[in-house]
Structure formats: structure tokens, C-alpha cells
Amino acid sequence: xxxxxxxxxxxxxxxxxxxxxxxxxxxxxxxxxxxxxxxxxxxxxxxxxxxxxxxxxxxxxxxxxxxxxxxxxxxxxxxxxxxxxxxxxxxxxxxxxxxxxxxxxxxxxxxxxxxxxxxxxxxxxxxxxxxxxxxxxxxxxxxxxxxxxxxxxxxxxxxxxxxxxxxxxxxxxxxxxxxxxxxxxxxxxxxxxxxxxxxxxxxxxxxxxxxxxxxxxxxxxxxxxxxxxxxxxxxxxxxxxxxxxxxxxxxxxxxxxxxxxxxxxxxxxxxxxxxxxxxxxxxxxxxxxxxxxxxxxxxxxxxxxxxxxxxxxxxxxxxxxxxxxxxxxxxxxxxxxxxxxxxxxxxxxxxxxxxxxxxxxx
Amino acid sequence: xxxxxxxxxxxxxxxxxxxxxxxxxxxxxxxxxxxxxxxxxxxxxxxxxxxxxxxxxxxxxxxxxxxxxxxxxxxxxxxxxxxxxxxxxxxxxxxxxxxxxxxxxxxxxxxxxxxxxxxxxxxxxxxxxxxxxxxxxxxxxxxxxxxxxxxxxxxxxxxxxxxxxxxxxxxxxxxxxxxxxxxxxxxxxxxxxxxxxxxxxxxxxxxxxxxxxxxxxxxxxxxxxxxxxxxxxxxxxxxxxxxxxxxxxxxxxxxxxxxxxxxxxxxxxxxxxxxxxxxxxxxxxxxxxxxxxxxxxxxxxxxxxxxxxxxxxxxxxxxxxxxxxxxxxxxxxxxxxxxxxxxxxxxxxxxxxxxxxxxxxx
Numbered sequence: 001x002x003x004x005x006x007x008x009x010x011x012x013x014x015x016x017x018x019x020x021x022x023x024x025x026x027x028x029x030x031x032x033x034x035x036x037x038x039x040x041x042x043x044x045x046x047x048x049x050x051x052x053x054x055x056x057x058x059x060x061x062x063x064x065x066x067x068x069x070x071x072x073x074x075x076x077x078x079x080x081x082x083x084x085x086x087x088x089x090x091x092x093x094x095x096x097x098x099x100x101x102x103x104x105x106x107x108x109x110x111x112x113x114x115x116x117x118x119x120x121x122x123x124x125x126x127x128x129x130x131x132x133x134x135x136x137x138x139x140x141x142x143x144x145x146x147x148x149x150x151x152x153x154x155x156x157x158x159x160x161x162x163x164x165x166x167x168x169x170x171x172x173x174x175x176x177x178x179x180x181x182x183x184x185x186x187x188x189x190x191x192x193x194x195x196x197x198x199x200x201x202x203x204x205x206x207x208x209x210x211x212x213x214x215x216x217x218x219x220x221x222x223x224x225x226x227x228x229x230x231x232x233x234x235x236x237x238x239x240x241x242x243x244x245x246x247x248x249x250x251x252x253x254x255x256x257x258x259x260x261x262x263x264x265x266x267x268x269x270x271x272x273x274x275x276x277x278x279x280x281x282x283x284x285x286x287x288x289x290x291x292x293x294x295x296x297x298x299x300x301x302x303x304x305x306x307x308x309x310x311x312x313x314x315x316x317x318x319x320x321x322x323x324x325x326x327x328x329x330x331x332x333x334x335x336x337x338x339x340x341x342x343x344x345x346x347x348x349x350x351x352x353x354x355x356x357x358x359x360x361x362x
Numbered sequence: 363x364x365x366x367x368x369x370x371x372x373x374x375x376x377x378x379x380x381x382x383x384x385x386x387x388x389x390x391x392x393x394x395x396x397x398x399x400x401x402x403x404x405x406x407x408x409x410x411x412x413x414x415x416x417x418x419x420x421x422x423x424x425x426x427x428x429x430x431x432x433x434x435x436x437x438x439x440x441x442x443x444x445x446x447x448x449x450x451x452x453x454x455x456x457x458x459x460x461x462x463x464x465x466x467x468x469x470x471x472x473x474x475x476x477x478x479x480x481x482x483x484x485x486x487x488x489x490x491x492x493x494x495x496x497x498x499x500x501x502x503x504x505x506x507x508x509x510x511x512x513x514x515x516x517x518x519x520x521x522x523x524x525x526x527x528x529x530x531x532x533x534x535x536x537x538x539x540x541x542x543x544x545x546x547x548x549x550x551x552x553x554x555x556x557x558x559x560x561x562x563x564x565x566x567x568x569x570x571x572x573x574x575x576x577x578x579x580x581x582x583x584x585x586x587x588x589x590x591x592x593x594x595x596x597x598x599x600x601x602x603x604x605x606x607x608x609x610x611x612x613x614x615x616x617x618x619x620x621x622x623x624x625x626x627x628x629x630x631x632x633x634x635x636x637x638x639x640x641x642x643x644x645x646x647x648x649x650x651x652x653x654x655x656x657x658x659x660x661x662x663x664x665x666x667x668x669x670x671x672x673x674x675x676x677x678x679x680x681x682x683x684x685x686x687x688x689x690x691x692x693x694x695x696x697x698x699x700x701x702x703x704x705x706x707x708x709x710x711x712x713x714x715x716x717x718x719x720x721x722x723x724x
Contacts, residue, residue, distance in 0.1 A: 081705045253615040307702050314713035340669050343443045351676035
């Protein structure tokens, strides 16, 4: 996963994708924050004009942890909100080694060639701590980044999954206001990243892979049931038979789950990111799902639920953090845990002792 | 599900199970709260002596919502805590119609005949609202209730799942202090009951059934992955072939999931509550699991995690309720939801507006 400070990549993207929209300014200078600050309205107009450079800068603002940047960012988002929503949002997850980057590259390239305006984002809560990707995939999306209709952005870093998720959602708003009609969000299968991604997309794709006996078991609990579709990747070369057998296994397993709320029956499709076979079938399945859920009303209902979900997630996180991040409470919590584990007091009494202590401190 | 106020059933249980331990008092009078109040120490000593009648009264105290009862109940629990923990706790879930009651009756009877001291509890958050069970199963555990080593208790009612879960956990403490070595907890598959039950047991059994094509799909998302074992019930008569085929399907599906934290591979076992075939195999599987997890340390680790989990669940519920149950906040929350859904403000800003309003009110 590219780290935001990898200037070379940024410059590559800016020059390839935005140069026709730039004012007559040295393209390398546009990457650095302009000394004259853009106002929220400037960002908004640039975004609405499809200026990728300004979009990139606005996203950087959104990702920034500086309070002054956040003030402008929130204004930009507010201006963009009425123009957001008009895209298909697809989440893509899979175990390390499933070939997510290669798959996104193959799919993304096909989409751009078909005239789509594609934004590729990522949710990786570890990006703050690590210098690069924790995934095995070292190849990044070289071919896709040369597409003029593609905007690729690594994960924001935010100190918590909640922060990363929020910034990603806000970036989606900006991208949609800029005219991107297809948003792909890659998750890295760590912690609850998939749940966060699932809660901000219309369609959740699970990328599976087979090649050795073990790989089928790599998916985390609960992810298979979250998927709106499953793609068995690396269905090529010597692997074709195994991939097809895996497809049958997953199809049978899916039949054991209850019907999804959307009314949709997930499909399992074999594909290869190398020869692109099946990639269009995967996309066709996504389009069919979107048409199906728009027709039966689930699409709108789902987006409504997601918006509410994020409001409540933000509230709940703040309410709990007030307690758990209180430095006085830390030692008391540690002590209470020990008492519970030694069977000295019940979990319930321990909890209420802590809450009483907390309320006295406020 | 029996409602606690169904006196006839209570009297039947008390007379059948506790009469040899009673002081010379009219057995029907023991059901009613004694005019002279028992102290916490009285309850504790009665429980430790295996006095089922006093155990029943103590559980009634625990289930009571009266503050004065709660004070005594918490003291009794504190006295019992050092003597708790020495049992196998098994959760049993399944769709309505899976035959949970009949299965528990069959299993429970076998266990009692093998010399076990069995407590059968239930988690049913709807018991407060409904006069009886929401399940299709009307037969209750008539045969089991005649076993002298069995203590059967319907679900407490508490106004919330959290309350029901807490009272059930506290009842487990009392039962274990009274010498019960096997605790079965039935859940009714509503809301998050299974998650609550799963978080207080050592082994979680999913009871499945087949007879028509649809029943295989009845399980809620996430439950199959929670199960430490699956029993395919009603494997008798005309249903044997279908039950065996279902067993193969579930076994194959389980192979697609990642290894469980315990290191255990869940089994799928066919059984019949009518002719008891397979019931002992199900129990053997549970015993094997317990031995396996005690040996590799997971058993203790899991109980530790559960104790901590309940402490944090209690704290979190209190922190959130302070906000959501505040009557001033209700209207503000409703208004904020509308603004978010109309794309007027972002979920994030809506959340923070509400939090600001809440903090000013405090």
C-alpha cells in the first residue's frame, strides 16, 4: 500500500491525470500545498469542474489531522454533499495473497476503457504505523494509474479505524461531487476493516483464491456471509480445475445461509486478473445487483441505513472514549479486571463501581 | 417458554425436586416469599447445602427488579462467587421448530440418569412482553422436570437483553455454588440472544433440522460460524436420508471457515430426540471439546475473556444509555437523522452537533 508521503507516485498521478485541467502552473508545484490558501469555495468549484489536482488537495485536507485543515475540509464536504451519491460503491476484500491489487487493476482498466470515471480508495488502519503495505502484494496498480479517468488514493491514516472510515466516507463525497461514477474500496482484512468497508458500499465483493489446500480457509469469520458476490481469482494455468472446484464448494456453502435482506442470491464467479477472463462477468454481476436493488428499493434503503449507522457509530465512539481515555480510569479499570478474574466481585458490580467512580470525577 | 408467574409449574418443580431437602414446612408455602426474610447468609448456606427450594428463592431474588431485592441478591452472589465455575456450560440454539425443548429433554434426561446435576436455563428477552413462548414448541420438559437432579428455570424478564443476560449469568453462579455441574442455556433465536448466550457458555451447540427444503436456510447470519458443534435433529423415520444429506452439506460448509480460536474442528452429528439416537454422541462431542480446550488452555482463557466482556458490556450499555435515554436528546436525534438523510449535513457533523448539545445539558 503506497504511503501518502511517497512523492514520486503522487507526482506521477498528478501529471498523468490532471495536467489538462491545470491552470498554467508548474505541475510539480501543484502537489505542494499552495502558499495562497484555497477557500472552501475554491475547492468546491475546482471539484465540480473535475479538476483532479484540486480534488487531490481537498482529499489531503480531509485526511489531515490539523484542526485548521479540518475546519475547511468540513465546509468543502458540506458544499459537496448535495452533489454526492451518484455512483456505484463497491468494496473488495480478501486474504493477503488473493490478488486484490491485481484484480482491481484488471477490473479498473476495463471500467475506464468502457468510459467509467473510477476512484480507487483503501481502508488500512495500519497505514499510520507501517511504512508500506502489510499485504504480500508488492505490485501496485501501474497500468491503472495511467488511465486518465482513474483517481487512485491510498488509505488515510487516522489513529483509529473509526477515523480512517470517516475520512474514507468523506473522500467518497468529494469524488462523487467531482463526477466519479464508480468507487472501488479495497480493505486489507485487518481487524474490523471489512465491517467498516461493508458499511459504506453498495456491493461487497469477496475475492477468494485457491492454489494450495489451505487458502480456502483464510477468510475471517462473518465475511462470507457479508458478501454480495464471491470471485474465485487466479482461475488460470494449472489452477483452473481447483478454482472451479472451489467455486462449487462456495456455491453450496452459500445455499446454507438464510436469504439476504436485499433479496439477492450471491453468485460465485471464477476469474483471472492475468488474462482478464471472468472479470467482465464479475462486473456484470455487480451491475445486475445494482439494478435489482434499485428496482426493489433496497438500494436506497441500504444507503439510508448506512448514513444513520455512521452517525450513531460516531456518537457511540465519543461516548465510550470519554470513559476509556480518562487517565484516572485506566488504573481503576485494571484493578477491577483483576478482581473480576479472581472471582472477588461479579462483572456487574465491577462495572458499576467503575461507573460510580467515573461519575464522581466528572 | 414458561412465564415466571405460572405458579402451577413452579409448585410442580419445587415439590418434585426439593422435598427431601425441605425443612418441615408446607411445601406450597416455600414457594411464596417467607414472611421472615432470609438474610444473604441464609440463602448462601441453603445454596451450599444443595437446598433447591432456597436456590429457587435466591434466583427469584436475582430476577427481581426491586432495589431491596437486588441489594440482597448481590450479596448472595458475592458469597457464592468463590464457589462458582465448576461446571460445563452449554448453549443451545436453533430456529423455531428445530426441536430445542425436546432435544434438551432427551439430553437432560440422559445426563441426569448418568448422575449429572443439571440446571436448565433460558435467555428470552421477549418473555416480559409475551405471556408465553414465541417458539412453536408447545411441549415443555415434562419428563426432565421429574428428575431429582434437574433444576429448570424459565428466562428472567428484565426489559432488555442486557438485563436478561446479566440475571442469567448471576443464576449460573448460584447454580454452580449449589453443586450443579452441568448448565444448559437455551436461546430463542431472537435479536442478539445467541450472541449473549455464546458469551456465557463454554460450548455453543447449533441445533439444525431438516424436513422440507427451506429449513436449512433458517439460521441467522453469523450463528453457524459461532457453533462449536452442530446437531441435525429429527434424524428418524422418513427423515433419515435428508438428515444425513444435511449433515454432509454442513460438514462441507464448515470446512470453508477459518480455524476457530480454540483449535477445535466442529463436528456435525445426526440425532433424534424421539428415539434418543445420536444424543449421547452429541454429549460425547461436548465432553471431548471440554477436555481438548482444558488441555490446550483455551477453556480458562475463554472464561477469562467472557468475564471481562461482561464487565465492559455493562459499562458500555450504561454510557450509551445516558445519552440515548435522555428525553431532551430524543427530538434532537430525530431531527439530526432527517438532516443526514436529506444530505444537508454529514453523519459526522450531525453526530458532533448532538454530542455538543448533550454535553451542554449535563
